[in-house]
Protein backbone atom coordinates (compact mmCIF):
# COMPACT_ATOMS: atom_id res chain seq x y z
CA UNK A 41 0.00 0.00 0.00
CA UNK A 42 1.39 3.42 -0.97
CA UNK A 43 0.16 6.45 0.93
CA UNK A 44 0.81 10.04 -0.04
CA UNK A 45 -0.96 13.36 -0.47
CA UNK A 46 -1.96 14.29 -4.00
CA UNK A 47 -2.80 18.00 -4.09
CA UNK A 48 -5.28 18.30 -1.19
CA UNK A 49 -6.30 14.63 -1.07
CA UNK A 50 -4.75 11.81 0.96
CA UNK A 51 -4.20 8.79 -1.28
CA UNK A 52 -3.91 5.10 -0.46
CA UNK A 53 -3.28 2.89 -3.46
CA UNK A 54 -2.43 -0.75 -4.16
CA UNK A 55 -1.41 -0.09 -7.74
CA UNK A 56 1.98 -1.49 -8.81
CA UNK A 57 4.72 0.60 -7.19
CA UNK A 58 6.38 1.07 -10.58
CA UNK A 59 3.38 2.91 -12.08
CA UNK A 60 4.51 6.41 -13.01
CA UNK A 61 3.08 9.33 -11.07
CA UNK A 62 2.17 10.84 -14.46
CA UNK A 63 -0.06 7.89 -15.39
CA UNK A 64 -1.53 7.73 -11.90
CA UNK A 65 -2.49 11.41 -11.96
CA UNK A 66 -3.90 11.41 -15.48
CA UNK A 67 -5.52 7.98 -15.78
CA UNK A 68 -6.44 7.09 -12.21
CA UNK A 69 -7.30 10.54 -10.83
CA UNK A 70 -8.35 12.23 -14.08
CA UNK A 71 -5.94 15.12 -13.45
CA UNK A 72 -5.25 15.96 -17.07
CA UNK A 73 -3.45 19.26 -16.49
CA UNK A 74 -0.11 17.45 -16.38
CA UNK A 75 0.84 16.82 -20.00
CA UNK A 76 2.61 13.92 -21.71
CA UNK A 77 5.29 15.01 -24.14
CA UNK A 78 8.38 12.84 -24.51
CA UNK A 79 8.07 10.47 -21.52
CA UNK A 80 11.85 10.67 -21.35
CA UNK A 81 12.43 13.57 -18.97
CA UNK A 82 13.41 15.88 -21.82
CA UNK A 83 10.48 18.22 -22.44
CA UNK A 84 9.21 19.17 -18.96
CA UNK A 85 5.51 18.99 -19.97
CA UNK A 86 4.88 16.57 -17.08
CA UNK A 87 6.65 18.64 -14.37
CA UNK A 88 5.13 18.40 -10.90
CA UNK A 89 6.14 19.56 -7.42
CA UNK A 90 7.19 17.00 -4.85
CA UNK A 91 7.11 18.07 -1.21
CA UNK A 92 9.07 16.19 1.43
CA UNK A 93 9.08 16.80 5.19
CA UNK A 94 12.49 18.17 6.16
CA UNK A 95 13.06 19.35 9.72
CA UNK A 96 10.32 21.78 10.62
CA UNK A 97 9.07 22.41 7.11
CA UNK A 98 8.25 20.88 3.76
CA UNK A 99 10.84 21.10 1.02
CA UNK A 100 9.41 21.26 -2.50
CA UNK A 101 11.31 20.25 -5.63
CA UNK A 102 10.25 19.91 -9.27
CA UNK A 103 10.40 16.45 -10.79
CA UNK A 104 9.35 14.95 -14.13
CA UNK A 105 6.36 12.73 -13.30
CA UNK A 106 6.90 10.58 -16.41
CA UNK A 107 10.02 9.07 -14.82
CA UNK A 108 8.83 8.98 -11.21
CA UNK A 109 7.54 5.69 -9.81
CA UNK A 110 4.64 5.81 -7.35
CA UNK A 111 6.99 4.17 -4.84
CA UNK A 112 8.98 7.43 -4.76
CA UNK A 113 5.80 9.36 -3.88
CA UNK A 114 5.33 7.42 -0.64
CA UNK A 115 4.87 9.75 2.34
CA UNK A 116 5.21 12.90 0.21
CA UNK A 117 3.10 15.76 -1.11
CA UNK A 118 2.62 15.44 -4.87
CA UNK A 119 1.37 18.62 -6.51
CA UNK A 120 -0.02 18.83 -10.02
CA UNK A 121 -1.25 22.09 -11.55
CA UNK A 122 -4.75 21.34 -10.22
CA UNK A 123 -3.20 21.54 -6.74
CA UNK A 124 -2.01 25.11 -7.15
CA UNK A 125 -4.97 26.48 -9.09
CA UNK A 126 -7.12 28.98 -7.21
CA UNK A 127 -10.67 27.78 -6.51
CA UNK A 128 -12.33 30.84 -8.05
CA UNK A 129 -10.58 30.44 -11.43
CA UNK A 130 -8.38 33.44 -10.74
CA UNK A 131 -4.80 33.03 -11.90
CA UNK A 132 -1.86 32.59 -9.56
CA UNK A 133 0.93 35.19 -9.81
CA UNK A 134 2.99 32.81 -11.93
CA UNK A 135 0.10 32.06 -14.30
CA UNK A 136 -0.74 35.76 -14.54
CA UNK A 137 2.88 36.67 -15.37
CA UNK A 138 2.90 34.16 -18.24
CA UNK A 139 -0.37 35.56 -19.59
CA UNK A 140 0.68 39.21 -19.22
CA UNK A 141 4.02 38.63 -20.93
CA UNK A 142 2.43 36.59 -23.76
CA UNK A 143 4.33 33.53 -22.55
CA UNK A 144 1.89 31.00 -23.98
CA UNK A 145 0.36 30.11 -27.33
CA UNK A 146 -0.86 26.54 -27.82
CA UNK A 147 -0.45 26.02 -24.07
CA UNK A 148 0.87 22.46 -24.24
CA UNK A 149 4.10 23.29 -22.42
CA UNK A 150 2.61 25.99 -20.20
CA UNK A 151 1.67 23.81 -17.24
CA UNK A 152 5.25 22.56 -17.06
CA UNK A 153 6.57 26.13 -17.03
CA UNK A 154 4.01 27.13 -14.39
CA UNK A 155 5.08 24.25 -12.13
CA UNK A 156 8.80 24.96 -12.58
CA UNK A 157 8.37 28.68 -11.84
CA UNK A 158 6.14 27.91 -8.86
CA UNK A 159 8.88 25.58 -7.65
CA UNK A 160 11.36 28.45 -7.98
CA UNK A 161 9.09 30.65 -5.83
CA UNK A 162 8.96 28.18 -2.95
CA UNK A 163 12.42 26.61 -3.04
CA UNK A 164 15.58 27.92 -1.34
CA UNK A 165 17.33 29.37 -4.37
CA UNK A 166 18.08 33.11 -4.39
CA UNK A 167 15.19 35.02 -5.91
CA UNK A 168 16.96 36.58 -8.87
CA UNK A 169 16.56 36.42 -12.64
CA UNK A 170 19.40 33.94 -13.13
CA UNK A 171 17.83 31.41 -10.78
CA UNK A 172 14.33 32.02 -12.16
CA UNK A 173 15.55 31.22 -15.66
CA UNK A 174 17.58 28.34 -14.34
CA UNK A 175 14.40 26.84 -12.85
CA UNK A 176 12.92 26.41 -16.33
CA UNK A 177 16.00 24.76 -17.83
CA UNK A 178 14.07 21.47 -18.11
CA UNK A 179 11.10 22.93 -20.00
CA UNK A 180 10.83 23.08 -23.76
CA UNK A 181 8.39 25.27 -25.68
CA UNK A 182 7.85 24.61 -29.36
CA UNK A 183 5.77 27.59 -30.40
CA UNK A 184 5.93 30.68 -28.16
CA UNK A 185 9.62 31.46 -28.15
CA UNK A 186 11.55 31.81 -24.95
CA UNK A 187 11.90 35.58 -24.66
CA UNK A 188 8.33 36.13 -23.48
CA UNK A 189 8.64 33.25 -21.01
CA UNK A 190 11.91 34.74 -19.75
CA UNK A 191 10.13 38.08 -19.27
CA UNK A 192 7.53 36.30 -17.16
CA UNK A 193 10.33 34.68 -15.13
CA UNK A 194 11.92 38.10 -14.66
CA UNK A 195 8.66 39.58 -13.46
CA UNK A 196 8.17 36.77 -10.96
CA UNK A 197 11.71 37.11 -9.61
CA UNK A 198 11.18 40.88 -9.24
CA UNK A 199 7.96 40.30 -7.33
CA UNK A 200 9.78 38.02 -4.93
CA UNK A 201 12.93 40.12 -4.63
CA UNK A 202 13.15 41.43 -1.10
CA UNK A 203 15.97 43.11 0.70
CA UNK A 204 17.88 43.16 3.99
CA UNK A 205 16.33 41.36 6.96
CA UNK A 206 13.31 40.40 4.87
CA UNK A 207 15.65 38.54 2.56
CA UNK A 208 17.11 36.55 5.45
CA UNK A 209 13.63 35.70 6.67
CA UNK A 210 12.58 34.74 3.17
CA UNK A 211 15.61 32.45 3.03
CA UNK A 212 14.18 30.30 5.83
CA UNK A 213 12.29 27.42 4.30
CA UNK A 214 9.20 27.75 6.49
CA UNK A 215 8.95 31.50 5.89
CA UNK A 216 9.36 31.12 2.19
CA UNK A 217 6.39 28.81 2.08
CA UNK A 218 4.34 31.14 4.28
CA UNK A 219 5.17 34.12 2.09
CA UNK A 220 4.26 32.11 -1.03
CA UNK A 221 0.93 31.22 0.55
CA UNK A 222 0.34 34.88 1.50
CA UNK A 223 1.15 36.00 -2.05
CA UNK A 224 -1.24 33.43 -3.50
CA UNK A 225 1.52 31.56 -5.32
CA UNK A 226 0.30 28.33 -3.70
CA UNK A 227 -3.06 27.82 -1.94
CA UNK A 228 -3.76 28.01 1.80
CA UNK A 229 -3.97 24.24 2.28
CA UNK A 230 -0.16 24.09 1.82
CA UNK A 231 0.19 25.38 5.40
CA UNK A 232 -1.37 22.15 6.73
CA UNK A 233 0.77 19.80 4.67
CA UNK A 234 3.58 19.62 7.24
CA UNK A 235 1.21 18.23 9.90
CA UNK A 236 -0.56 15.97 7.43
CA UNK A 237 2.74 14.45 6.29
CA UNK A 238 3.70 13.89 9.93
CA UNK A 239 0.42 12.02 10.48
CA UNK A 240 0.97 10.01 7.31
CA UNK A 241 4.46 9.03 8.46
CA UNK A 242 3.00 7.34 11.54
CA UNK A 243 1.15 4.87 9.31
CA UNK A 244 3.71 4.54 6.50
CA UNK A 245 5.72 1.34 6.60
CA UNK A 246 9.46 1.91 6.26
CA UNK A 247 10.68 -1.63 5.72
CA UNK A 248 14.46 -2.09 6.03
CA UNK A 249 16.50 -2.46 2.87
CA UNK A 250 17.08 -5.98 1.62
CA UNK A 251 18.85 -7.31 -1.45
CA UNK A 252 16.05 -9.79 -2.17
CA UNK A 253 15.69 -8.72 -5.77
CA UNK A 254 18.29 -7.65 -8.26
CA UNK A 255 16.61 -4.50 -9.58
CA UNK A 256 17.37 -1.43 -7.54
CA UNK A 257 15.65 1.86 -8.36
CA UNK A 258 17.04 5.27 -7.47
CA UNK A 259 15.44 8.33 -9.05
CA UNK A 260 14.38 6.29 -12.10
CA UNK A 261 15.81 8.78 -14.62
CA UNK A 262 17.72 6.08 -16.48
CA UNK A 263 15.51 3.05 -15.84
CA UNK A 264 12.24 4.73 -16.91
CA UNK A 265 13.83 5.95 -20.14
CA UNK A 266 15.41 2.58 -20.94
CA UNK A 267 12.67 0.16 -19.79
CA UNK A 268 9.44 2.14 -19.27
CA UNK A 269 6.89 -0.66 -19.80
CA UNK A 270 8.83 -3.30 -17.88
CA UNK A 271 9.36 -0.98 -14.88
CA UNK A 272 5.65 -0.73 -14.06
CA UNK A 273 5.39 -4.29 -12.75
CA UNK A 274 9.05 -5.08 -12.17
CA UNK A 275 9.93 -6.51 -8.80
CA UNK A 276 12.27 -3.89 -7.48
CA UNK A 277 13.75 -2.36 -4.39
CA UNK A 278 13.33 1.41 -4.22
CA UNK A 279 16.38 3.01 -2.70
CA UNK A 280 15.61 6.67 -3.42
CA UNK A 281 14.05 7.51 -0.07
CA UNK A 282 16.10 5.29 2.16
CA UNK A 283 17.25 7.52 4.99
CA UNK A 284 20.39 5.35 5.33
CA UNK A 285 21.42 6.26 1.77
CA UNK A 286 20.73 10.03 1.88
CA UNK A 287 23.61 11.67 3.75
CA UNK A 288 26.77 13.67 3.16
CA UNK A 289 29.36 13.24 5.93
CA UNK A 290 32.74 14.83 6.35
CA UNK A 291 35.70 14.12 8.59
CA UNK A 292 39.29 15.41 8.50
CA UNK A 293 40.31 13.15 5.64
CA UNK A 294 37.23 11.93 3.78
CA UNK A 295 33.85 12.87 2.38
CA UNK A 296 31.24 10.10 2.38
CA UNK A 297 28.13 10.42 0.24
CA UNK A 298 25.10 8.16 0.54
CA UNK A 299 24.22 6.28 -2.65
CA UNK A 300 20.83 8.00 -3.06
CA UNK A 301 22.16 11.54 -2.72
CA UNK A 302 21.00 13.50 -5.77
CA UNK A 303 22.90 16.00 -7.89
CA UNK A 304 20.78 18.74 -6.28
CA UNK A 305 21.73 17.46 -2.79
CA UNK A 306 25.38 17.97 -3.78
CA UNK A 307 24.59 21.47 -5.01
CA UNK A 308 22.99 22.30 -1.67
CA UNK A 309 25.66 20.77 0.55
CA UNK A 310 27.90 23.21 2.41
CA UNK A 311 30.71 20.65 2.66
CA UNK A 312 30.63 19.97 -1.07
CA UNK A 313 30.45 23.68 -1.94
CA UNK A 314 33.50 24.32 0.28
CA UNK A 315 35.51 21.72 -1.62
CA UNK A 316 34.34 22.67 -5.12
CA UNK A 317 34.16 26.47 -5.54
CA UNK A 318 32.77 26.12 -9.08
CA UNK A 319 30.14 23.56 -8.12
CA UNK A 320 27.13 25.45 -9.49
CA UNK A 321 28.88 26.34 -12.76
CA UNK A 322 29.86 22.69 -13.28
CA UNK A 323 26.70 20.91 -12.12
CA UNK A 324 24.52 23.27 -14.12
CA UNK A 325 25.92 21.38 -17.12
CA UNK A 326 24.37 18.14 -15.82
CA UNK A 327 20.83 17.49 -17.15
CA UNK A 328 18.12 19.93 -15.95
CA UNK A 329 16.71 21.11 -12.62
CA UNK A 330 13.95 18.44 -12.34
CA UNK A 331 16.31 15.65 -13.43
CA UNK A 332 19.02 16.83 -11.01
CA UNK A 333 16.36 16.68 -8.30
CA UNK A 334 15.88 12.96 -9.03
CA UNK A 335 19.22 11.72 -10.38
CA UNK A 336 21.22 9.84 -7.76
CA UNK A 337 25.00 9.47 -7.76
CA UNK A 338 24.86 5.65 -7.48
CA UNK A 339 22.38 5.54 -10.38
CA UNK A 340 24.91 7.40 -12.53
CA UNK A 341 27.70 4.97 -11.57
CA UNK A 342 25.64 1.80 -12.11
CA UNK A 343 24.14 3.00 -15.38
CA UNK A 344 27.77 2.90 -16.54
CA UNK A 345 27.28 5.28 -19.43
CA UNK A 346 30.71 6.02 -20.93
CA UNK A 347 29.78 9.72 -20.71
CA UNK A 348 28.13 9.76 -17.25
CA UNK A 349 29.03 13.16 -15.82
CA UNK A 350 29.01 12.23 -12.15
CA UNK A 351 31.00 9.08 -12.86
CA UNK A 352 33.70 11.06 -14.62
CA UNK A 353 33.61 13.59 -11.78
CA UNK A 354 34.15 10.98 -9.04
CA UNK A 355 36.72 9.02 -11.06
CA UNK A 356 38.88 12.14 -10.96
CA UNK A 357 38.54 12.18 -7.18
CA UNK A 358 39.78 8.58 -7.10
CA UNK A 359 36.58 7.76 -5.20
CA UNK A 360 35.63 4.29 -4.08
CA UNK A 361 32.19 2.71 -3.76
CA UNK A 362 30.93 0.70 -0.83
CA UNK A 363 28.26 -2.01 -1.18
CA UNK A 364 25.62 -3.33 1.20
CA UNK A 365 27.98 -6.17 2.20
CA UNK A 366 30.70 -3.59 3.09
CA UNK A 367 32.85 -4.53 0.10
CA UNK A 368 34.73 -1.44 -1.11
CA UNK A 369 36.19 -1.03 -4.58
CA UNK A 370 37.93 1.91 -6.28
CA UNK A 371 35.60 3.36 -8.91
CA UNK A 372 38.44 3.10 -11.46
CA UNK A 373 38.36 -0.71 -11.08
CA UNK A 374 34.57 -0.98 -11.29
CA UNK A 375 34.17 -0.81 -15.09
CA UNK A 376 35.31 -4.02 -16.79
CA UNK A 377 33.90 -3.36 -20.27
CA UNK A 378 30.93 -1.65 -21.92
CA UNK A 379 28.19 -1.77 -19.22
CA UNK A 380 30.02 -4.64 -17.51
CA UNK A 381 30.59 -4.05 -13.83
CA UNK A 382 32.66 -5.65 -11.07
CA UNK A 383 29.55 -6.31 -9.02
CA UNK A 384 27.24 -9.23 -8.18
CA UNK A 385 23.48 -8.97 -8.84
CA UNK A 386 22.54 -8.73 -5.16
CA UNK A 387 25.02 -5.97 -4.33
CA UNK A 388 23.71 -2.44 -4.10
CA UNK A 389 25.76 0.69 -3.50
CA UNK A 390 25.42 2.22 -0.06
CA UNK A 391 27.99 5.00 -0.21
CA UNK A 392 30.75 6.74 -2.11
CA UNK A 393 33.94 7.81 -0.39
CA UNK A 394 36.79 10.10 -1.48
CA UNK A 395 39.80 11.80 0.09
CA UNK A 396 39.78 15.57 0.52
CA UNK A 397 43.53 15.89 -0.05
CA UNK A 398 43.37 17.63 -3.44
CA UNK A 399 44.08 21.33 -3.85
CA UNK A 400 42.60 21.81 -7.34
CA UNK A 401 39.64 20.30 -9.20
CA UNK A 402 38.09 21.07 -12.56
CA UNK A 403 35.34 19.63 -14.77
CA UNK A 404 34.81 20.29 -18.47
CA UNK A 405 31.97 19.12 -20.72
CA UNK A 406 31.18 19.74 -24.37
CA UNK A 407 27.78 18.75 -25.80
CA UNK A 408 25.91 19.50 -28.99
CA UNK A 409 23.94 22.10 -27.01
CA UNK A 410 25.12 23.74 -23.80
CA UNK A 411 22.38 22.65 -21.41
CA UNK A 412 20.17 19.56 -21.03
CA UNK A 413 22.37 17.42 -23.20
CA UNK A 414 24.69 14.53 -22.67
CA UNK A 415 28.37 15.05 -23.38
CA UNK A 416 30.25 14.43 -26.59
CA UNK A 417 33.32 14.44 -24.37
CA UNK A 418 33.67 15.32 -20.69
CA UNK A 419 36.68 15.27 -18.40
CA UNK A 420 37.64 16.01 -14.80
CA UNK A 421 40.93 16.44 -12.96
CA UNK A 422 42.00 16.61 -9.34
CA UNK A 423 45.51 17.73 -8.38
CA UNK A 424 47.46 18.18 -5.18
CA UNK A 425 49.97 20.95 -5.80
CA UNK A 426 52.77 22.29 -3.68
CA UNK A 427 55.16 24.96 -4.99
CA UNK A 428 54.05 24.45 -8.58
CA UNK A 429 54.83 20.74 -8.29
CA UNK A 430 52.13 18.09 -8.79
CA UNK A 431 52.21 15.70 -5.84
CA UNK A 432 49.02 13.80 -6.72
CA UNK A 433 46.94 13.70 -9.91
CA UNK A 434 43.83 11.90 -11.13
CA UNK A 435 42.38 12.54 -14.58
CA UNK A 436 39.25 11.02 -16.13
CA UNK A 437 37.34 11.37 -19.39
CA UNK A 438 34.04 10.29 -20.90
CA UNK A 439 33.11 9.64 -24.53
CA UNK A 440 36.58 8.38 -25.43
CA UNK A 441 36.35 4.68 -24.49
CA UNK A 442 33.63 2.03 -23.96
CA UNK A 443 33.63 2.88 -20.25
CA UNK A 444 33.86 6.06 -18.16
CA UNK A 445 37.63 6.25 -18.36
CA UNK A 446 40.25 6.78 -15.68
CA UNK A 447 43.37 8.02 -17.48
CA UNK A 448 45.81 5.89 -15.51
CA UNK A 449 48.98 6.54 -17.53
CA UNK A 450 48.32 10.26 -17.78
CA UNK A 451 47.64 10.50 -14.04
CA UNK A 452 50.86 8.61 -13.25
CA UNK A 453 52.85 10.79 -15.66
CA UNK A 454 51.65 14.00 -14.03
CA UNK A 455 52.78 13.03 -10.52
CA UNK A 456 56.05 14.72 -9.62
CA UNK A 457 55.99 17.12 -12.60
CA UNK A 458 55.98 20.91 -12.64
CA UNK A 459 53.03 22.68 -14.19
CA UNK A 460 54.41 23.84 -17.51
CA UNK A 461 53.62 23.90 -21.21
CA UNK A 462 55.93 20.91 -21.68
CA UNK A 463 54.12 18.85 -19.03
CA UNK A 464 50.71 19.61 -20.56
CA UNK A 465 51.93 18.84 -24.04
CA UNK A 466 53.54 15.52 -23.02
CA UNK A 467 50.48 14.54 -20.98
CA UNK A 468 48.30 15.25 -24.02
CA UNK A 469 50.40 12.82 -26.06
CA UNK A 470 49.94 10.12 -23.43
CA UNK A 471 46.19 10.79 -23.39
CA UNK A 472 46.01 10.19 -27.12
CA UNK A 473 47.73 6.81 -26.69
CA UNK A 474 45.36 5.80 -23.86
CA UNK A 475 41.97 6.59 -25.37
CA UNK A 476 39.99 4.72 -28.03
CA UNK A 477 37.02 6.90 -29.11
CA UNK A 478 34.71 5.78 -31.89
CA UNK A 479 32.80 7.86 -34.43
CA UNK A 480 29.09 8.11 -33.56
CA UNK A 481 26.24 10.64 -33.51
CA UNK A 482 28.08 12.71 -30.93
CA UNK A 483 31.14 13.23 -33.12
CA UNK A 484 33.83 11.56 -35.18
CA UNK A 485 36.80 9.79 -33.62
CA UNK A 486 39.18 12.57 -34.66
CA UNK A 487 36.82 15.26 -33.32
CA UNK A 488 36.65 13.55 -29.92
CA UNK A 489 40.44 13.18 -29.82
CA UNK A 490 40.84 16.89 -30.55
CA UNK A 491 38.14 17.77 -28.04
CA UNK A 492 39.81 15.90 -25.20
CA UNK A 493 43.15 17.51 -26.05
CA UNK A 494 41.55 20.95 -25.84
CA UNK A 495 39.56 20.14 -22.69
CA UNK A 496 42.61 18.72 -20.92
CA UNK A 497 44.44 21.97 -21.69
CA UNK A 498 41.36 23.87 -20.53
CA UNK A 499 41.78 22.35 -17.05
CA UNK A 500 45.09 24.23 -16.74
CA UNK A 501 43.68 27.41 -18.28
CA UNK A 502 40.87 27.36 -15.70
CA UNK A 503 42.94 26.38 -12.70
CA UNK A 504 46.24 28.19 -13.32
CA UNK A 505 45.47 30.83 -15.96
CA UNK A 506 47.79 28.85 -18.20
CA UNK A 507 48.11 30.39 -21.65
CA UNK A 508 48.12 27.59 -24.25
CA UNK A 509 50.35 29.40 -26.74
CA UNK A 510 53.01 30.62 -24.34
Ligand SMILES: Cc1cc2nc3c(=O)[nH]c(=O)nc-3n(C[C@H](O)[C@H](O)[C@H](O)COP(=O)(O)OP(=O)(O)OC[C@H]3O[C@@H](n4cnc5c(N)ncnc54)[C@H](O)[C@@H]3O)c2cc1C
Nearest residue numbers: 081258259260261262263327335336339340342349388389
Ligand atom coordinates in the same frame (compact mmCIF):
# COMPACT_ATOMS: atom_id res chain seq x y z
C1 LIG B 1 16.45 14.20 -19.59
C2 LIG B 1 17.66 13.54 -19.00
C3 LIG B 1 18.86 14.20 -19.00
C4 LIG B 1 19.99 13.59 -18.48
N1 LIG B 1 21.16 14.28 -18.50
C5 LIG B 1 22.26 13.71 -18.00
C6 LIG B 1 23.50 14.43 -18.00
O1 LIG B 1 23.59 15.59 -18.43
N2 LIG B 1 24.59 13.79 -17.48
C7 LIG B 1 24.53 12.53 -16.98
O2 LIG B 1 25.54 12.02 -16.51
N3 LIG B 1 23.38 11.84 -16.94
C8 LIG B 1 22.25 12.39 -17.45
N4 LIG B 1 21.08 11.69 -17.44
C9 LIG B 1 21.07 10.31 -16.93
C10 LIG B 1 20.60 10.12 -15.47
O3 LIG B 1 19.85 11.20 -15.01
C11 LIG B 1 21.76 9.86 -14.52
O4 LIG B 1 22.52 8.77 -14.95
C12 LIG B 1 21.30 9.64 -13.08
O5 LIG B 1 22.37 9.86 -12.20
C13 LIG B 1 20.72 8.25 -12.83
O6 LIG B 1 20.32 8.17 -11.48
P1 LIG B 1 18.90 7.59 -11.06
O7 LIG B 1 18.87 7.54 -9.58
O8 LIG B 1 17.80 8.30 -11.71
O9 LIG B 1 19.05 6.11 -11.66
P2 LIG B 1 17.98 4.97 -11.88
O10 LIG B 1 17.32 5.13 -13.19
O11 LIG B 1 17.11 4.81 -10.69
O12 LIG B 1 18.99 3.73 -11.94
C14 LIG B 1 20.03 3.66 -12.89
C15 LIG B 1 20.77 2.34 -12.68
O13 LIG B 1 21.38 2.32 -11.40
C16 LIG B 1 20.91 1.23 -10.62
N5 LIG B 1 20.93 1.72 -9.24
C17 LIG B 1 20.40 2.88 -8.77
N6 LIG B 1 20.77 3.05 -7.48
C18 LIG B 1 21.53 1.97 -7.13
C19 LIG B 1 22.23 1.57 -5.96
N7 LIG B 1 22.22 2.31 -4.84
N8 LIG B 1 22.91 0.39 -5.99
C20 LIG B 1 22.93 -0.38 -7.11
N9 LIG B 1 22.30 -0.05 -8.24
C21 LIG B 1 21.62 1.12 -8.26
C22 LIG B 1 19.57 0.87 -11.22
O14 LIG B 1 19.23 -0.49 -10.97
C23 LIG B 1 19.83 1.13 -12.69
O15 LIG B 1 20.54 0.05 -13.25
C24 LIG B 1 19.91 12.28 -17.94
C25 LIG B 1 18.68 11.61 -17.90
C26 LIG B 1 17.57 12.23 -18.43
C27 LIG B 1 16.26 11.51 -18.39
Ligand code: FES
Nearest residue numbers: 077078079084106
Ligand atom coordinates in the same frame (compact mmCIF):
# COMPACT_ATOMS: atom_id res chain seq x y z
S1 FES C 1 6.74 13.93 -20.71
FE1 FES C 1 8.51 15.03 -21.35
S2 FES C 1 9.58 15.28 -19.48
FE2 FES C 1 7.96 13.97 -18.95
Ligand code: FES
Nearest residue numbers: 145146147181182
Ligand atom coordinates in the same frame (compact mmCIF):
# COMPACT_ATOMS: atom_id res chain seq x y z
S1 FES D 1 3.03 27.33 -25.97
FE1 FES D 1 2.98 25.81 -27.51
S2 FES D 1 4.64 24.52 -26.97
FE2 FES D 1 4.85 26.17 -25.64
